Amino acid sequence: xxxxxxxxxxxxxxxxxxxxxxxxxxxxxxxxxxxxxxxxxxxxxxxxxxxxxxxxxxxxxxxxxxxxxxxxxxxxxxxxxxxxxxxxxxxxxxxxxxxxxxxxxx
Numbered sequence: 140x141x142x143x144x145x146x147x148x149x150x151x152x153x154x155x156x157x158x159x160x161x162x163x164x165x166x167x168x169x170x171x172x173x174x175x176x177x178x179x180x181x182x183x184x185x186x187x188x189x190x191x192x193x194x195x196x197x198x199x200x201x202x203x204x205x206x207x208x209x210x211x212x213x214x215x216x217x218x219x220x221x222x223x224x225x226x227x228x229x230x231x232x233x234x235x236x237x238x239x240x241x242x243x244x245x
Contacts, residue, residue, distance in 0.1 A: 162210035
C-alpha cells in the first residue's frame, strides 16, 4: 500500500482511484483497524471477511506453505465499466506487482 501511496500523484493524474481489499476478518490475526491507525492511507480500504470478492476473482488461497484461507497478493486495474484490464497474481505472500507495470496499465 505504501508504494502506491508514494505514487498517488501519478495515479490521480491519469484519473485513477485506488482501493485496497484485504481477505481478513476485522478482528483477525493482522488486526487491520489497528494497522491502519498506525499506518494511515488516503485510499479506500475494504475487508473481504467472507472471501466473496477474493473467490470471485480467483484469488483465494485456501492452503499453501505461506498461506491459510487468505488471498494471493494481487493487483487489478478495473476500468469504469467494471472490466478487468490488468491483473497480477502473486505466487507467494511476498510477490507483488511491479509498480511501474501497474502505472503503465493505468
